[in-house]
Amino acid sequence: MLAQYHSVQADTVATDIVIIGAGPAGLALANLLRGTGVRCVVLERQSRHYVENRARAGLLEYRAVEALRRHGLADRLLELGAPHGVCEFRIDGKRFTLPYSDLYEGRTHYVYPQQELVKDLIAAFVDSGGDIRFEAKDVAPHDIAGPNPSVTWTDADGEQHRLGCEFIAGCDGFRGVSRSSIPAGGIREFSHQPGIAWLGVLAEVPPSTEHVIYSLHPKGFAGHMLRSPTISRFFLQCPADDSAAAWPDERVWAELHERFAVPGSDWALTEGRIIEKGVVDMRGHVTEPMAYGRLYLLGDAAHVITPVGAKGMNLALHDAEVLAGALVQHYQGDDSGLAGYSETCLRRVWRCQEFSQWMTTAIHGTGDTFGDRTARIRLENLFSSATSAAWFAENYVGLM
Numbered sequence: 001m002l003a004q005y006h007s008v009q010a011d012t013v014a015t016d017i018v019i020i021g022a023g024p025a026g027l028a029l030a031n032l033l034r035g036t037g038v039r040c041v042v043l044e045r046q047s048r049h050y051v052e053n054r055a056r057a058g059l060l061e062y063r064a065v066e067a068l069r070r071h072g073l074a075d076r077l078l079e080l081g082a083p084h085g086v087c088e089f090r091i092d093g094k095r096f097t098l099p100y101s102d103l104y105e106g107r108t109h110y111v112y113p114q115q116e117l118v119k120d121l122i123a124a125f126v127d128s129g130g131d132i133r134f135e136a137k138d139v140a141p142h143d144i145a146g147p148n149p150s151v152t153w154t155d156a157d158g159e160q161h162r163l164g165c166e167f168i169a170g171c172d173g174f175r176g177v178s179r180s181s182i183p184a185g186g187i188r189e190f191s192h193q194p195g196i197a198w199l200g201v202l203a204e205v206p207p208s209t210e211h212v213i214y215s216l217h218p219k220g221f222a223g224h225m226l227r228s229p230t231i232s233r234f235f236l237q238c239p240a241d242d243s244a245a246a247w248p249d250e251r252v253w254a255e256l257h258e259r260f261a262v263p264g265s266d267w268a269l270t271e272g273r274i275i276e277k278g279v280v281d282m283r284g285h286v287t288e289p290m291a292y293g294r295l296y297l298l299g300d301a302a303h304v305i306t307p308v309g310a311k312g313m314n315l316a317l318h319d320a321e322v323l324a325g326a327l328v329q330h331y332q333g334d335d336s337g338l339a340g341y342s343e344t345c346l347r348r349v350w351r352c353q354e355f356s357q358w359m360t361t362a363i364h365g366t367g368d369t370f371g372d373r374t375a376r377i378r379l380e381n382l383f384s385s386a387t388s389a390a391w392f393a394e395n396y397v398g399l400m
């Protein structure tokens with residue numbers, strides 16, 4: 001294995017892979033490389049405490065859980081997470097449930113908060129001697145087009161470091177340094193902005209439902225997502241230029257009550273203390289290819305997707321699995337995995353983008369325009385056509 005040491009101050013070690021970012025993508029990659037003989041160092045801008053408590057996604061696809069289980073990374077997830085195989089749509093005040101797991105060979109999601117998975121992945125890596133440098137500031141990749149890339153950063157004590165490596169894995173999210181270090185013309189970027197936003201709300205309250213609720217209402221969409229027995233996630237459609245400041249807690253609960261209402265039913269929404277509020281970007285974005293020279297992009301650094309279909313974290317884990325396999329192959333003398341990394345990942349990314357875009361259109365229309373009406377019919381087809389329902393189930397619970 002090639003390992004280059006570059007002299008600035010500091011590190012006397014070099015490594016095979018520098019992973020930038022300790023989110024689901026970077027941590028999964030680091031763990032999947034454990035025990036393979038491929039060495040890596042993870043650089044994370046934030047503190048360990050910060051990343052272990054950053055609440056984001058919460059639905060893991062069946063395929064992702066199986067992959068984590070195969071690598072011994074799913075013990076706590078299987079103990080504390082909950083399988084999930086039914087979702088509910090509320091359309092014009094009527095309830096429709098879809099048992100998608102039954103329609104897809106019994107495969108389920110797992111409800112498990114992203115920050116819990118991050119905790120598990122950090123513990124598994126660090127406990128087995130893995131090297132994560134938290135609070136790494138000013139991380140910068142260098143010489144990514146040539147055979148001897150390196151990464152520089154400043155540690156919490158203000159010391160500067162440079163680490164030589166053979167490959168860099170850019171796992172630093174949509175606003176990280178990896179993608180932006182690629183020279184102009186090195187990649188193509190595709191973006192779609194649906195012209196709406198969601199107010200994301202995290203509340204200290206047990207869920208008022210056993211399954212995810214997608215509610216269509218003339219005032220806009222409302223979503224009730226599951227996180228844990230004591231924490232629930234809610235979403236409210238809002239204008240793309242809205243801000244959380246315009247949503248005091250009383251307004252949030254009033255809108256949620258109104259948009260979830262089912263006339264004539266005894267269903268009730270339980271209120272609790274709101275612990276986080278923010279406007280969620282609903283853009284879709286894809287980078288092609290997902291690599292440039294010795295830099296490989298994973299997860300949100302390569303693609304972002306609306307949270308509608310709960311795909312972001314799952315795509316990040318899939319990218320990590322594909323790249324880990326390709327890197328191990330590389331060190332066995334076979335570069336076909338690295339050559340095909342981008343194409344393999346992008347096939348899944350675009351299928352998920354298509355599904356999420358379909359869901360976005362279907363659940364946000366008010367039913368008042370031509371396009372809204374066709375989208376509404378397609379949604380209603382899920383409850384009248386077994387073929388439509390099976391298509392939804394396969395895409396929602398995740399491609400194998």
Ligand SMILES: Cc1cc2nc3c(=O)[nH]c(=O)nc-3n(C[C@H](O)[C@H](O)[C@H](O)COP(=O)(O)OP(=O)(O)OC[C@H]3O[C@@H](n4cnc5c(N)ncnc54)[C@H](O)[C@@H]3O)c2cc1C
Nearest residue numbers: 021023024025045056057172173176299300307310312313
């Ligand atoms: C605010 C927010 C809310 C979300 N909510 C949902 C949701 O409700 N449902 C859903 O399905 N999906 C949600 N998502 C999407 C999902 O969480 C992401 O798709 C997932 O986190 C992607 O994982 P990742 O590892 O690629 O990136 P991230 O989780 O973003 O991890 C990137 C890591 O890189 C670090 N980093 C960034 N820049 C640097 C740098 N310069 N140097 C070193 N480290 C750096 C970051 O601190 C972070 O730890 C949300 C995303 C965001 C941003």
